[in-house]
Amino acid sequence: EGEHLLLELTQALGSTLDLREILSLMVRRIAEVVDVDRVSIVLGDRGDGTETVDDTAYVIAASDDEKLRDLPIRISDYPEIVQVIETNQPVVIRDTEGHALYRLANIEAPTRFRSLTLVPIRFEERPMGVLFLRRERPGTLDEKDMRSLGALANAAGIALRNAQLWLTLRERSRQSQFAHHRAESQIKELKRYVDF
Numbered sequence: 001e002g003e004h005l006l007l008e009l010t011q012a013l014g015s016t017l018d019l020r021e022i023l024s025l026m027v028r029r030i031a032e033v034v035d036v037d038r039v040s041i042v043l044g045d046r047g048d049g050t051e052t053v054d055d056t057a058y059v060i061a062a063s064d065d066e067k068l069r070d071l072p073i074r075i076s077d078y079p080e081i082v083q084v085i086e087t088n089q090p091v092v093i094r095d096t097e098g099h100a101l102y103r104l105a106n107i108e109a110p111t112r113f114r115s116l117t118l119v120p121i122r123f124e125e126r127p128m129g130v131l132f133l134r135r136e137r138p139g140t141l142d143e144k145d146m147r148s149l150g151a152l153a154n155a156a157g158i159a160l161r162n163a164q165l166w167l168t169l170r171e172r173s174r175q176s177q178f179a180h181h182r183a184e185s186q187i188k189e190l191k192r193y194v195d196f
Contacts, residue, residue: 019159020069023061026156031063034145036133037113039063041121041156043129044075044085057081057129079105084118085127090146091118095138114138119146119153123161131156 008029027039044057059071075081079101084091093099093116102109110116113134120127131153133141141149 020061022159023156024066026152027061027063028066030131030133030149030152034133034141034149036115036117036135037064038132038134040132040134041129042073042081042132043121043160077107079107080116080118081130081132084120084130088120088122088125088127090120090150091116092140092146093117094140097138110134112136115140117141117146117149119149121153121157121160123157128157128160 023041027041031037031039040062041060042057043060044054055074055076056072057075059068059073062068075085080091080093082105083101093101096102096109096111096114096116099109113136115135115138117133117140119131119133121129121131131149133149
């Protein structure tokens with residue numbers, strides 16, 4: 001069923017501009033097919049080393065809360081997200097209890113969700129966020145599921161980037177139209193003086 005899910009979601013990602021709806025569908029379907037308790041998409045990075053590091057990320061979709069939108073979180077509170085963003089590699093934690101990642105960060109390990117799988121969402125090989133899967137019982141996903149999740153994360157990265165480009169182009173077009181109308185108004189005003 002993993003291949004069917006991959007096909008279904010990649011087709012949906014390429015077919016509409018309503019990205020929020022698609023990402024919401026994506027996390028719900030992954031949670032059903034992969035048998036995890038929560039799937040979420042978290043967007044944010046820690047800068048590229050040349051700028052001030054931003055410690056805020058946003059949960060933009062969650063499988064167990066359809067209304068959740070743009071929930072801000074502190075990246076530093078999630079050492080597993082930090083590791084994915086810094087290494088640009090998936091992170092799999094079979095059991096959070098006593099895991100070194102939390103001890104090193106001096107953060108209490110999650111108690112409800114014992115198994116975590118995080119896959120980077122990339123654009124042009126740079127992580128822009130994570131696909132974050134959580135399960136209440138310890139364990140890991142199989143290799144086939146991990147490959148499917150990698151492909152879905154890549155598709156989500158492309159779709160997010162395309163949506164961002166679309167919004168940027170739309171905003172530039174709106175600004176260009178405004179500038180054009182403003183210039184026409186100024187020409188009409190100046191023309192009165194030229195005629196005089």
